[in-house]
Amino acid sequence: MESLIFEKTQPGRRGYTLPALDVPSIDPAQVLPRESLRQSPPALPEMSELDVVRHYTRLSQLNFSIDTHFYPLGSCTMKYNPKVCEQVAGFTGFKALHPLQPASTVQGFLQVYYELERSLSEICGMAEFSLQPSAGAHGELAGLLIARAYHKYKGSARKTVIVPDSAHGTNPASAMIAGYQVKSVKSDNQGRVDLQALEAALDRDTAVFMLTNPNTLGLFETQIKDIAKRVHDAGALLYLDGANMNALVGLIRPGDLGFDIMHLNLHKTFSTPHGGGGPAAGPVGVTQALTPFLPVPRVRKTEQGYSLEESAPLSIGKMRTFNGNSLILLRAHTYLRCLGREGVRKVSEAAILNANYLRAKLKDRYQLAIDDLCMHECVVTAAKQKPKGVRTLDIAKRLLDYGFHPPTIYFPLIVDEAMMIEPTETESKQTLDGFIDAMNQIAQEAEQNPDLLRTAPHSTPVRRLDEVTAARQPNLRWKAVPVHSSCSKRIPK
């Protein structure tokens, strides 16, 4: 068990010493209101500088991170983000700008917005994108507000949004926040949208059908053209949750498949370190007919240069302050400029190849959710291990002992004991083989020594945490300790 820095305290030890005071000292009570003065000194750890450095360096090395470990979190795309994107985002000329600077002084950044917007539109086959939304879920909300504004403009107040039962939880949540009722349609036994169920759900109240393609099982929705036709025949719009664009970039354009609105997760697909709740970007793209409803401001290019159009009569308005998470947008632009048209296609091809390699190598020991070619991620289950009393959680925990971050587990919800594995395109065959060996070793352990798995991990500083309580009732405070006598003397009473 790692001790807390507070437990390592040595009363009287110091990280630094200040020279003696060369000005008169004053009693804080003379200059500060009495009620603002502390009654007792803060219970801070007393340590040397080296103690502190070693403590935190050690803690930082206990982390699993993409720079240290394979990190196959499906649906999240924890891929490698080239360091050049970080370098460009760190250029002072970009970093030191203020969002309220006049457009004439930020022409470079406006050009980045403009060109990124054009690239994303080209990649997705959409007419235009807005770069404003701050995450995927925020892009969903923007997209649904656009759909609402469109239907209202057409004079029809439609009330429902349809989502497949395999959808990510943000889809129904965004629909509710946009003021819609949510209808769920079941998947068929191939893990795809059940066309008959969709047809039964569609009616004159349907505003939008939200679909993820490839879906959350990592499978391409092969009936997409039929789906689009049925949705459009019902007068509704087809929305793409573009979180899985990693499999499509450079290969297929959602606009060509019949999608009217979509969002991208730049932090999943176009290079931004992802995780820990850090900043993200979820640009929303639309077909020509929907462009008047896009959020403002819009970047325009004229003879005189680039400018921001602050209002448009039918726009849904602003989704956030200023113009979006600019440095995330800059990373995406850098990424696309480095890779180019050919490069992004190779990224998608390698992502699909890597996922299918894992799928083929794991399928003897692990049950596949659906036995079919996958796109950039695949879903396996612990169905073969369950009779031995070994569950997905146990396998995930045991992977930590082998030095691998576990895949996404228990998602999608429609698969029992799911493990959703996304290797991403940047992993070498050697790394993938190492992961496959560990998974196969674990499958063998499940046969021979299930207890070893049920008590894993064995190599980490803490074992099994109560994750639900930690999430619902986080207790981030360290319990108060008695005041150290060495400090209390120095606080005036």
Ligand SMILES: *Cc1c(COP(=O)(O)O)cnc(C)c1O
């Ligand atoms: C990640 C994800 C989202 C939500 O995106 P955020 O950027 O986390 O808000 C929505 N749908 C799917 C399928 C996702 O994987």
